[in-house]
Amino acid sequence: MSMIDVSNLSYTYKKGAVNGVSFKIGKGEIFGFLGPSGAGKSTTQAVLAGLLSIQSGSISIDGNLRSGSPGKEFFNRIGMGFEIPNVYKKLSGLDNLKFHARLYDRETMDPMEVLEMVGLAEDADKKAGQYSKGMKQRLGFARSMINNPDIWFLDEPTMGLDPTTANSIKSIIRRRQAEGTTIFLTTHNMFVADELCDRVAFIVDGALVAVDSPKNLKLKHGKPVARVEYLDGGAMKEHEFSMEGKGKSELQQFIGTHDVKTIHSLEPSLEDIFIKLTGRGLE
Structure with a gap:
């Protein structure tokens, strides 16, 4: 009730x-x-x-x-x-x-x-x-x-x-x-x-x-993303992959061919969703 x-x-x-x-x-x-x-x-x-x-x-x-x-x-x-x-x-x-x-x-x-x-x-x-x-x-x-x-x-x-x-x-x-x-x-x-x-x-x-x-x-309005940090020629670099569609297979392929150090899931914030739906910030 x-x-x-x-x-x-x-x-x-x-x-x-x-x-x-x-x-x-x-x-x-x-x-x-x-x-x-x-x-x-x-x-x-x-x-x-x-x-x-x-x-x-x-x-x-x-x-x-x-x-x-x-x-x-x-x-x-x-x-x-x-x-x-x-x-x-x-x-x-x-x-x-x-x-x-x-x-x-x-x-x-x-x-x-x-x-x-x-x-x-x-x-x-x-x-x-x-x-x-x-x-x-x-x-x-x-x-x-x-x-x-x-x-x-x-x-x-x-x-x-x-x-x-x-x-x-x-x-x-x-x-x-x-x-x-x-x-x-x-x-x-x-x-x-x-x-x-x-x-x-x-x-x-x-x-x-x-x-x-x-x-x-x-979940409804955000786009899940994975950020990968990897070593390339002695330098630490990063790349982001969509976790929708081909993104998952591309991530798996990338892991198999690069010296990956960390993988982070980047969930959109509630503020990101608010701005997306309203076109406005909260100021």
């Missing part, structure tokens, strides 16, 4: 539009929404999260058709992690989470436990205004899951974080998914999307171009 069912959703405003997008997100799925700036990612997310009204089309959440503005029961079930963290700078990290926990009419996580998860326990009593940019990012991320959301909207959750911290955040996301949370992820980072998402949607100029798993998109 789908947790989120979007049908022919459109939203028009001065700076752009979302034009008749339709997709479904299963319970416990990590669904990536990928596109360049201004493509309609944030607008779609804002409508799904109830921050913007539905202008046209329909949205069902957990089998219930949403009409009008969602009520508190809906907001109790969702978490929102923004690209630019929205924290109260005059409150400590701990008090930020305690304050937000009191806004929900459902059982919430222990604030200190959440701070421990994101590596901020030692700075729990420090004012958020004294946090570094990365620490504020982690505090905003922690706040977004304080209510144990059933649906978790995340916008660039690893942006600006060092690799170790980013891996920790991704581990938390995977753990929440394993516990049944449905996650709607918007990002410019194709590597993060490829690593985390069960399926991704490519959106450009308000319209969906493709929806599928990263693996299927790469």
Whole structure:
């Protein structure tokens, strides 16, 4: 059963539009929404999260058709992690989470436990205004899951974080998914999307171009290539072979007639596929 069912959703405003997008997100799925700036990612997310009204089309959440503005029961079930963290700078990290926990009419996580998860326990009593940019990012991320959301909207959750911290955040996301949370992820980072998402949607100029798993998109639209490094006259050289058609037999013949040192399979990246399908980069 789908947790989120979007049908022919459109939203028009001065700076752009979302034009008749339709997709479904299963319970416990990590669904990536990928596109360049201004493509309609944030607008779609804002409508799904109830921050913007539905202008046209329909949205069902957990089998219930949403009409009008969602009520508190809906907001109790969702978490929102923004690209630019929205924290109260005059409150400590701990008090930020305690304050937000009191806004929900459902059982919430222990604030200190959440701070421990994101590596901020030692700075729990420090004012958020004294946090570094990365620490504020982690505090905003922690706040977004304080209510144990059933649906978790995340916008660039690893942006600006060092690799170790980013891996920790991704581990938390995977753990929440394993516990049944449905996650709607918007990002410019194709590597993060490829690593985390069960399926991704490519959106450009308000319209969906493709929806599928990263693996299927790469298999369907990419061209598998093998790169061979070989020794020729004392110099190391390389050559690429297509792994389709005659490419395989040509590779086998080459191996038999050259001093081959390494062979690497070159799978196209998700970004390569995005550019191929849309003609656009993610800047």
